[in-house]
Every structure is written in structure tokens, then in C-alpha cells.
């Protein structure tokens with residue numbers, strides 16, 4: 001990957017991407033981090049050998065990156081995005097991973113000639129098992145799209161959509177999805193404790209079951225429905241549990257409500 005980039009914001013997601021890029025062969029000298037948190041910046045410099053700056057005004061005047069990547073919290077974006085408007089033009093593509101910030105928002109802050117890709121990754125990116133969905137604006141060239149695909153693939157799988165409206169649903173499903181899975185582990189552990197298991201054992205069983213089932217699903221060609229049926233003997237113990245989970249108002253309906261609530265919040269963040 002012989003690209004240069006500026007990464008604005010290097011917290012959880014930013015660092016996951018940074019380490020993925022370096023692992024894929026980008027040189028630390030090709031990456032400049034803008035991160036006002038002094039402690040975080042010092043840690044990043046020591047760990048990865050990348051240059052860090054407190055603000056975009058500290059970037060060298062001749063810095064002409066292929067990508068500016070926005071990985072700050074959506075709430076910070078009003079302060080951040082417009083500070084990079086000087087890079088708008090045919091050379092630099094802006095890649096934003098911020099929840100709820102549409103392409104039109106970046107156009108407003110960066111100018112109509114800004115090349116923008118809006119993407120939504122998720123935290124398994126930290127172990128290169130993320131899933132990112134990306135949407136390009138009309139100015140993104142095929143070469144930039146391929147380069148961006150490569151950047152995003154360094155932390156997992158990538159899908160592209162040509163309808164930006166889908167990104168709010170993606171945010172609600174896969175963006176926040178890891179939290180739903182961790183909640184499932186917490187809920188299973190608590191249920192195990194209430195069923196009489198010692199705390200540590202219940203927590204270990206819940207964690208191993210969810211991560212093991214995830215790995216089984218990843219390696220299997222079967223659908224999740226078939227894998228579920230494979231665990232469920234007729235009139236057996238699992239069937240009893242599933243009758244509760246799949247009853248009216250059960251897991252499916254709760255999940256539909258939860259994802260709809262997250263989607264609504266993503267839409268609200270855009271305004």
C-alpha cells in the first residue's frame with residue numbers, strides 16, 4: 001500500500017485501523033496522526049513510530065495526502081472537518097467512519113469538490129475481523145475506491161453500497177452489533193449464575209460458547225438456522241429454551257426494536 005494519509009483522531013477505531021495498515025505494509029512515515037490528546041499521541045508515536053500532531057494547523061504545508069481519514073467522535077466533527085478543507089481537490093479522498101455524518105455534511109464543511117467516502121466499520125477491526133460497509137460520493141475515482149477498499153480490508157471484510165440511505169441501517173446492525181453480542185454473553189453468564197453455577201464458571205462458559213459458536217458459524221457453510229436446528233433435539237433441553245427465546249416479544253422482536261432505535265439515532269445524528 002504505497003499511499004500517504006492523515007488520520008484525524010486515533011482512539012479505539014483509529015488505532016485498530018492504524019495497526020492494520022502497518023501490518024499490511026504501509027510505512028509509518030506515510031501516516032500522520034492528528035491527535036490532541038498528548039498522552040495518546042506519545043503512546044502512538046512510541047508504539048508505531050508514526051508522526052503525531054496536536055492540530056491540522058501543525059501539518060507541513062507541503063503535506064499532500066492521498067487520504068484524510070476522520071476517526072473522531074461524531075460530536076467532535078463540527079470542530080474537526082472544516083479544518084481539513086484545504087485538502088479538497090482531485091488528489092485527496094476523505095474517508096469518514098463517523099456514525100450518522102452523511103456525505104452532504106462533509107460536502108458542506110469541505111466544499112463541493114471534496115472526494116468523500118463514508119464508511120461504517122465495527123470494533124472486531126481490532127483483531128482484523130471487522131466488517132465495514134462503504135459508500136462513495138460521485139467524485140470518487142475507481143483507483144481511489146480500490147485504494148480505500150485496500151485500506152479498509154486491512155481490518156477485515158468490506159462491502160460497498162451505492163445507496164447512502166443504507167448506512168444508517170448498517171450502523172445499527174453491524175456498527176453497534178458487537179455490543180449486542182457482548183450483552184448476550186453478559187445475559188447468558190447471569191442466567192448461568194442464577195441456574196446455580198459459580199460466577200467464574202458461568203462467565204467462562206458464556207464467553208466460550210458465544211465465541212466458539214461464532215467461529216463454528218464462520219467456518220461452516222451452513223446457515224445460522226441450520227446450525228441452530230443442529231443443536232436442537234426434538235423435545236430436548238435446547239428446544240425448551242428456544243421456545244422461551246422465540247416466543248412473541250422474544251429475541252427476534254427485541255432485536256428488530258433495538259436495531260430500529262439505533263437506526264433512528266443514526267438518522268438524528270445527521271441533522
Ligand SMILES: NC(=O)c1ccc[n+]([C@@H]2O[C@H](COP(=O)([O-])OP(=O)(O)OC[C@H]3O[C@@H](n4cnc5c(N)ncnc54)[C@H](OP(=O)(O)O)[C@@H]3O)[C@@H](O)[C@H]2O)c1
Pocket residue numbers: 008009010011012013014034035036037040071072073074076079080097098099120121122123175176
Ligand atoms: N467504537 C465503535 O464501535 C465504532 C464503530 C463504528 C464506527 N465508529 C466511529 O468511529 C469514530 C471514532 O470512534 P472511537 O470509538 O474510536 O472513539 P474514541 O476512542 O473516542 O477515539 C476518538 C479519538 O479522537 C480524539 N480527538 C478528539 N478531538 C480530536 C480532534 N479535534 N482532532 C483529532 N482527534 C481528536 C480523541 O481524543 P480524546 O480521547 O482526548 O477525546 C480520541 O483519541 C466515531 O466517529 C464513531 O462513530 C466507532
